Amino acid sequence: MKRLVLLSLFVSSLALAGDGRIAVPYTRFTLPNGLDVVLHEDHGVPTIAVNIWYHVGSGREKPGRTGFAHLFEHIMFEGSKNVPEGKFDEWLEAAGGDNNGSTTTDRTNYFENVPSNALELPLFLESDRMGFLVDAMSPEKVDGQRDVVKNERRQSYENRPYGLASILMSENLFPPEHPYHWPTIGSMDDLTAASFDDVVEFFKTYYVPANASLVIAGDIDPAKTRRIVEQWFSDVPAGPPVPPQPAPVAYVTEEKRIVHEDKVQLPRLYMAWVTPPLYAPGDAELDILASVLAGGKNSRLYKRLVYDMQIAQDVSAFQVSSSLASYFEVIVTARPGHGLSEIEKVVQEELNAVKSAPPSQREVDRAVNQYEASFLDRLENIGTKADLLNGYLTSTGNPDYFNEDLARYKALDPKDIQSVANTYLRDNGRVILSIVPEGKPELAASKEEGK
Amino acid sequence: MKSEVSSQKSVVRKQRCEPPVVDCRLWIVDRGLPRLVIYAVVLALLVTHLTTAFAQPDRSAPPKLGPPPALKLPPIQHLKLSNGIPVVLLEKHAVPVVQINLVVRGGAVMDPPDRHGVASMTAAMLMEGAGPRNALQLADAIDYLGARIGTGAGQHTSGINLHTPLAKLDSALTLLSDVARRPSFPLPELDRKRKERLTALTQWRDEPRALASVLFSRTLYGSSHPYGVPTMGNEASLRSMTPGDLKKFHSDYFVPSNVTVIVVGDVSGTMIMPKLEKAFGSWKGKAAAPPSIPSVGQIKEKTLLLVDKPGAAQSVIMIGRVGVKRITDDYFPIVVMNTILGGSFTSRLNQNLREQHGYSYGAGSRFEFRPLPGPFVASASVQTAVTDKALVEFMNELKGMLEEVPDTDLDRAKNYVALGFPGDFQSVGQIAGQLEELVVYNLPDDYFNKYIGRVLAVTKEDVLKAAKKYITPDNLAFIIVGDRSEVETGVTALELAPPTFLTVDEVLGPAPAVEGGQ
Numbered sequence: 001m002k003r004l005v006l007l008s009l010f011v012s013s014l015a016l017a018g019d020g021r022i023a024v025p026y027t028r029f030t031l032p033n034g035l036d037v038v039l040h041e042d043h044g045v046p047t048i049a050v051n052i053w054y055h056v057g058s059g060r061e062k063p064g065r066t067g068f069a070h071l072f073e074h075i076m077f078e079g080s081k082n083v084p085e086g087k088f089d090e091w092l093e094a095a096g097g098d099n100n101g102s103t104t105t106d107r108t109n110y111f112e113n114v115p116s117n118a119l120e121l122p123l124f125l126e127s128d129r130m131g132f133l134v135d136a137m138s139p140e141k142v143d144g145q146r147d148v149v150k151n152e153r154r155q156s157y158e159n160r161p162y163g164l165a166s167i168l169m170s171e172n173l174f175p176p177e178h179p180y181h182w183p184t185i186g187s188m189d190d191l192t193a194a195s196f197d198d199v200v201e202f203f204k205t206y207y208v209p210a211n212a213s214l215v216i217a218g219d220i221d222p223a224k225t226r227r228i229v230e231q232w233f234s235d236v237p238a239g240p241p242v243p244p245q246p247a248p249v250a251y252v253t254e255e256k257r258i259v260h261e262d263k264v265q266l267p268r269l270y271m272a273w274v275t276p277p278l279y280a281p282g283d284a285e286l287d288i289l290a291s292v293l294a295g296g297k298n299s300r301l302y303k304r305l306v307y308d309m310q311i312a313q314d315v316s317a318f319q320v321s322s323s324l325a326s327y328f329e330v331i332v333t334a335r336p337g338h339g340l341s342e343i344e345k346v347v348q349e350e351l352n353a354v355k356s357a358p359p360s361q362r363e364v365d366r367a368v369n370q371y372e373a374s375f376l377d378r379l380e381n382i383g384t385k386a387d388l389l390n391g392y393l394t395s396t397g398n399p400d401y402f403n404e405d406l407a408r409y410k411a412l413d414p415k416d417i418q419s420v421a422n423t424y425l426r427d428n429g430r431v432i433l434s435i436v437p438e439g440k441p442e443l444a445a446s447k448e449e450g451k
Numbered sequence: 452m453k454s455e456v457s458s459q460k461s462v463v464r465k466q467r468c469e470p471p472v473v474d475c476r477l478w479i480v481d482r483g484l485p486r487l488v489i490y491a492v493v494l495a496l497l498v499t500h501l502t503t504a505f506a507q508p509d510r511s512a513p514p515k516l517g518p519p520p521a522l523k524l525p526p527i528q529h530l531k532l533s534n535g536i537p538v539v540l541l542e543k544h545a546v547p548v549v550q551i552n553l554v555v556r557g558g559a560v561m562d563p564p565d566r567h568g569v570a571s572m573t574a575a576m577l578m579e580g581a582g583p584r585n586a587l588q589l590a591d592a593i594d595y596l597g598a599r600i601g602t603g604a605g606q607h608t609s610g611i612n613l614h615t616p617l618a619k620l621d622s623a624l625t626l627l628s629d630v631a632r633r634p635s636f637p638l639p640e641l642d643r644k645r646k647e648r649l650t651a652l653t654q655w656r657d658e659p660r661a662l663a664s665v666l667f668s669r670t671l672y673g674s675s676h677p678y679g680v681p682t683m684g685n686e687a688s689l690r691s692m693t694p695g696d697l698k699k700f701h702s703d704y705f706v707p708s709n710v711t712v713i714v715v716g717d718v719s720g721t722m723i724m725p726k727l728e729k730a731f732g733s734w735k736g737k738a739a740a741p742p743s744i745p746s747v748g749q750i751k752e753k754t755l756l757l758v759d760k761p762g763a764a765q766s767v768i769m770i771g772r773v774g775v776k777r778i779t780d781d782y783f784p785i786v787v788m789n790t791i792l793g794g795s796f797t798s799r800l801n802q803n804l805r806e807q808h809g810y811s812y813g814a815g816s817r818f819e820f821r822p823l824p825g826p827f828v829a830s831a832s833v834q835t836a837v838t839d840k841a842l843v844e845f846m847n848e849l850k851g852m853l854e855e856v857p858d859t860d861l862d863r864a865k866n867y868v869a870l871g872f873p874g875d876f877q878s879v880g881q882i883a884g885q886l887e888e889l890v891v892y893n894l895p896d897d898y899f900n901k902y903i904g905r906v907l908a909v910t911k912e913d914v915l916k917a918a919k920k921y922i923t924p925d926n927l928a929f930i931i932v933g934d935r936s937e938v939e940t941g942v943t944a945l946e947l948a949p950p951t952f953l954t955v956d957e958v959l960g961p962a963p964a965v966e967g968g969q
Binding site for chain 2: 091094115118298
């Protein structure tokens, strides 16, 4: 850990070791029922973050039950054998705690932030629903959360401009049998079809301790915390092994063009490619490429489309990394009076440019420096740290993977960026989605006009 | 940048708990079968010993908790630059980062009467060229450091916020000094920002919540009060704005006597003060007398405005009235009262509209505290078909607050606000934001240390009194943005207030024409 090197003018930072490496010390152990546990001490504020990942997301859903993993997440808050309905939230709030959960294609997480005197409460609640959720389950609870989730879909997708874009994009990037083909929020019909029996089966299959990992970070005494964890989770039954997840290969071998009319004022262009999974070779390169293309005023697409030509309102680009596959996406909103073919032409020119010559050292350094700084920011909040520890643990087996993660970016050379652009951002393997105002399909990006 | 659409249990969260980085990246699940087989073997060996290995948990009741921890903040240090600029410093040595927030007393309420949006545009234009650098050079310099500088104007103050790795502090401070003191306000950049904002006005037409919010403020405060007009301005004011307007606003208000520097991070007073002196110590200028701000009155009559969005899947509902200014003896009773009504997940509005009736993904309420009375608003997005029923439930809960609250509701709300408070002091940005409240409202240094006690001291009687004073269900403004053809009959039948029907154009005016690119 931290070495005393020199007398400095001020107290040295706790988050860095003497050699400048990020230091997030932890204790890890596995319970007999298979639950993986990581503890991290940080006494900055008298608060504790409890963070559980279940390694199941919407990618595990069966045909006809899209949206189920997320619906299940909602049901997890509706009480368990020893926690009457409504008490999960009431007890936590009465202790000064907050809680929430979220679902992605790969995992479902649950977290509580509580004052340090209240450590036992979230552990009681989490262990009770991990072990004994279905003892207190009823069709009425399923119906109640079904309505809430449908409202979430209305609010976050249907009643939001461009809200269906992400759904259309994943449907076209990934083949029907691929776990990322359907949206995590699910379809209304499938949400309607979800049954009480589905809840029981899903719980018994995936919500077993060996398919979960628990991180506790913050104002804790690790030895004492370990004893408390061991006690609360000791009666949670182990359950059967989780079946392996099929991992079909995803690739797009053509240029797919889709046009969708929406209640929007301005057309928006979405261009996406299937790319390597999180931490696979190419993943960090694509993060930096996204920054070179659309991170800040001097990025290539922003500077041309928004700053110089002023034909676009905004530009973004990002690599969305997941365990089985990722996708790289460029999004541009056109200014009034401009169609998406005009936008696409400029995007294509910039893609061609980064494929034919590496970006400058300055462009790459600027992006890497921002990543490096963001790693410091991630250490500032115990909830953020707890979730990162859990993510690193899940992906790499090493909760304290901060330095290795950062090293991926620091090792990059401009040629690496050019190389991934050529390898993955192929013209004949991508999806181009145009969202246009109702009745104005002529604003869509069309192959003839764009080239 | 990594981000992923993830679906959540709830959007109703205390603002304080919003993590600075919600990095919902997805992760590889690297758990092969062999490991599970090993588990199975280990389990088979261990299962008989489980009961003796650990004490069985007692699940008959939630665990008893010890006394909650106190908030122990490092001392707030008050220092001063040679030109009188006050420096408020809090040392935080956990991570080698520094946050420096300049609070400038000058905001949208100081906009010239026919130039709404000048304060906001001035703040935005600070980043469009300053000192020796043009807009692109400035952005490049900041990005290269891995630092962030954000600028913005609120109603009464503007902010220039720097977040930087400690290792880049000197270079970042040079840039911050240029941005705050030496902006160049070039016309081509203003023309560009103007187009960007005119386009944003067009985009508001797509956002039902933006529409509702613009109309709500106008209904409460009227178009002649700054609180009734979007801080970004309107088409006419955006078109007429000149670099001269921005230069004048800057020289009038961005002067030492209006500025406070807040520093939080891995620094000490002796280390940071010479650097701040170099950056801001020679700043000169005399503050202009601020314009007199019209007083805020209460709404005179109940109003119901329905904005038609044909085909909308949901109706956005905002119900409220003018609240109260930040400095009031009722502050803590209001905070607790609102937590019970709509300020937490278990609040009455959320439980009713979301959990009991399934009308919404989340419902809530809040008092927005400002130097003058800000709005009180209860709001939700509800399924179109139940718009009228949802309004009935809103009214039931608002009226319900006029009765004494049970002890359990009171204690839960007080604990939620008070005991969660220390968690609001984690990141340097979060702490600097807390200190801003002290600076803007001139609160004493012991405010944070006394906060928990003051929340816990609120009584049932205090809550009832606050509810009767500030929630007056007979005199409210109702704003609904949704599909008129679907909701008009039901909503009108409730007779909440005489309804007025508006189109989007009537709320925002016609979409501005934005001159094309090159």
